[in-house]
Amino acid sequence: MEATDTRRKITVGIFIFIGLLIFVLGVFTLGSQKKAFVKSFLVKVVFDDIQGLKAGDNVWFSGVKIGTIKKIQFYGTSQVEVTMNIEENAHQYIRKDAAASIGSDGLIGNKIIVIDGGNPKVPAIEDGDRIRVNKTLSTDEMMKTLQVNNRNLVDITTDFKTISSNLASGKGTAGALLSDEEMAGNIKSIVANLQSTTIATNKMAAELRTFSHSLNNKQGLVNNLVSDTVIFNRLKSSSYDFQRAAQSANAITANLNTASAKLNDTNAPAGLLLNDQQTTEQLRRIIENLESSSYNLNEDLKALQSNFLFRGYFKRKAREAGDQNKK
Structure with a gap:
């Protein structure tokens, strides 16, 4: 009987010991997860909206968990102050100009606080300091934006459906271009004309280049006119002569006009x-x-020539004239 009681007590003691061991291990495990036995310091941040944060949520820095949220309380008229427990080994990486923002652990995971370390040239943060808030889009705002974008996408899809239906039915100018064979033929004709015009333009450009090369030829007339001073002076002299001739012609014309007026x-x-x-x-x-x-x-005179008084005179004149003709 006594041996049975002793065995029962030993069994109960063993179970109690195992239970206490499990309890201690659980406490240490939970404590290690919550960083309860790690040296830490406090950092505060004030948010306008904490978006469902609660005490015990994690604090991350560069993708690494460095602490937990210790306390949440109202601040001022409508803001919320969040107190965080930060591990001491992360102390040297967080600066006084660090900023905090609210994120989530995954797309629909628990809310977390993400800390941006700040400028390395700024002194490290101290226990009890308050850091600024990094204004970023929250998940709710992102969802609202996505909803608006979805509505816009639906509207665009509806409009595109209407446009494609009009194109298929031949409505509008674009629809006519797709369905009207006569218009398509006209467009082809226009394109062909443009091509022929382009070819003619290219040919004209080539001819202009050839003509410009001929103008630049040192043996050509234009180059001689530009560069040969002798030819230029001759042309200049000829121009002056033409001017004088034109002035003389003008004077003659004026004289003729005057004479005509006198007539x-x-x-x-x-x-x-x-x-x-x-x-x-x-x-x-x-x-x-x-x-x-x-x-x-x-x-x-004929009568005088027949008169005897003047007959000798006229005969003498006739002989003299005959002698002059012989000479």
Whole structure:
């Protein structure tokens, strides 16, 4: 009986010992996960919105867990102050200008605080310091943005569906281009004309290049005109001669205009002869009288030649004239 009680007590003692051992191991395990037995210091940060953070959530630095959230309390009128327990071995990497932001452990994981170490030239942070907030888009804001983008994508898809339907049915200019064979033929004709125009333009450009090369030829006329001073001076002299000839022609023209004006003037003798009918008639009579007088004078001379008084004189004149002709 006593042996049975002793064995039962030993068994109970063993179970109690095993239970205590498991409890101690559990405490140490949980303590190591929560960094309960690691030397740490406190850092504070004030957020406008903690987005569901709670005490015990993790604090990360460069992707490594360096602490946990110790306490959350309201600050001021509408802000929230978060106190963090940071491991001492991360002390030297966090500077006074460090910034904290709220993230998540995965896409839909637990909320965490992510610390940016800051500028290495700035002194290290001290126990109880408050760091600034790094303004970044939260997960909720990202989801809102994605929702807006999704709605915009739906609208774009709907519009594209409408456009593609109009194109398929031949509506609008683009639809007509795709479905109207006559318009397609016109476009092909336009493209062909553009190609021929391009070929002609290229040919013209080549001819212009050839012509410009010929102008630059040292043996050519243009180059001689530009560079040969003798030819240039000759051309200059010829230009002056042309100018003088033009001036002379202008003077002659002016004189002719003046003479023409005088011919039309009845006060001038020539104008009177050309324009006065009475004077013209008188001149005609004078000319007729002169012709009649000349005829009568010739008859008188013939009569004188027949007269015996002047017959010897006229014969002598005839002999003298014959002698002059022989000489």
